[in-house]
Amino acid sequence: MKALAFLDLLGFSNMVRYDYNRAKDVLDDFYNIAYKLIHKNPEITGTLFSDSLIAYSDDKSLMLDTVCQLYRECLRMNARYTERERYFLLPRGGISIGVVNIEPRTVASNIKNEFIVSPALVHSVKMESGVKGSRLLVAVNLDNGEDIEFTWNQNIRTILYNDDSIEFWSRYQYKDALWYSDLSKEDDDQKREIEELIDIAIKLVIDNNATDEHMLQHIGTLRIGLLSYSKFFEATRPSELFSDILHIFREDKYWLIWVALIEMAMQSKDSWAVSSIRF
Numbered sequence: 001m002k003a004l005a006f007l008d009l010l011g012f013s014n015m016v017r018y019d020y021n022r023a024k025d026v027l028d029d030f031y032n033i034a035y036k037l038i039h040k041n042p043e044i045t046g047t048l049f050s051d052s053l054i055a056y057s058d059d060k061s062l063m064l065d066t067v068c069q070l071y072r073e074c075l076r077m078n079a080r081y082t083e084r085e086r087y088f089l090l091p092r093g094g095i096s097i098g099v100v101n102i103e104p105r106t107v108a109s110n111i112k113n114e115f116i117v118s119p120a121l122v123h124s125v126k127m128e129s130g131v132k133g134s135r136l137l138v139a140v141n142l143d144n145g146e147d148i149e150f151t152w153n154q155n156i157r158t159i160l161y162n163d164d165s166i167e168f169w170s171r172y173q174y175k176d177a178l179w180y181s182d183l184s185k186e187d188d189d190q191k192r193e194i195e196e197l198i199d200i201a202i203k204l205v206i207d208n209n210a211t212d213e214h215m216l217q218h219i220g221t222l223r224i225g226l227l228s229y230s231k232f233f234e235a236t237r238p239s240e241l242f243s244d245i246l247h248i249f250r251e252d253k254y255w256l257i258w259v260a261l262i263e264m265a266m267q268s269k270d271s272w273a274v275s276s277i278r279f
Helices: 012-018 020-039 060-080 119-129 147-148 187-207 212-232 239-250 250-265 269-275
Strands: 002-009 044-049 052-057 090-100 101-106 113-119 138-141 159-162 174-176
Touching: 002 060, 002 119, 012 020, 020 044, 020 052, 020 060, 044 101, 052 060, 060 090, 060 138, 060 174, 060 187, 090 119, 159 212, 159 239, 174 212, 187 212, 187 239, 212 250, 212 269, 239 250
Parallel strands: 090 138
Antiparallel strands: 002 052, 002 090, 044 052, 101 113, 138 174, 159 174
16 A cells, blocks of 8 residues: 555646747756655655656655655746746646556567556546646555545645545545645745745746646645645734735636635634634
8 A cells, every 4th residue: 555646747738839949948947856856755656747746655644745855846947947938847746555567568579568456547538637736645545544644644744735626536524735835944945945835836927827727737736835834824913925925816717816815724733713804
């Protein structure tokens, strides 16, 4: 029983259609980040193909934390890009626990393959196809103690946030990994990094607001950042981040960001004071 992640890149097929060379550069960045992180963690096995990554490990906390680090490094890479309305590096996907059966196959000189049968892979692919934005869903089986593997695992350096609106397989609970936050760092460093990543996510929303379809994907990415920030939000004190986002996204079309701000505030340690905030 291994933790298996399946990821692909948001919007990559459109990038290839726009400009093959630019798309190749984005994919090269993704491969470099994934290779670096998996190479330094031999407990994880990974396979890259096209714009997708399959990775699995017996160490479930390491698997989750490594994928979250990959997400952070991918988002950070967007600060270097130009034309972010077309070219951006945002993974999305899921992690589930299950049997991963891999068998080597005899191949010809011009055929390379690996025979894999895995309910966890099927589940993770299903999750990847059902989310908007750069989200990482974690599937928790309610019947076999997986909640202990994730929610109560002291080795995990990631906050998991329940999303009761999502249902793919029965008897599973789905949690968003709030991957902007790295709990291995001191609070000040955590906060600084989350704010840095939120700033990049804000720019991606602004650069991709021409159509509702594209904008919603990037609002989904920003929402995860705001939820990651909730532990640092204080409703009883002025918040520069809160007021800046309200000012930037004051048009009605950004109403989902306002909802995300309220959701963030309601998860904060002084949520009792949220009703006193003036919009």
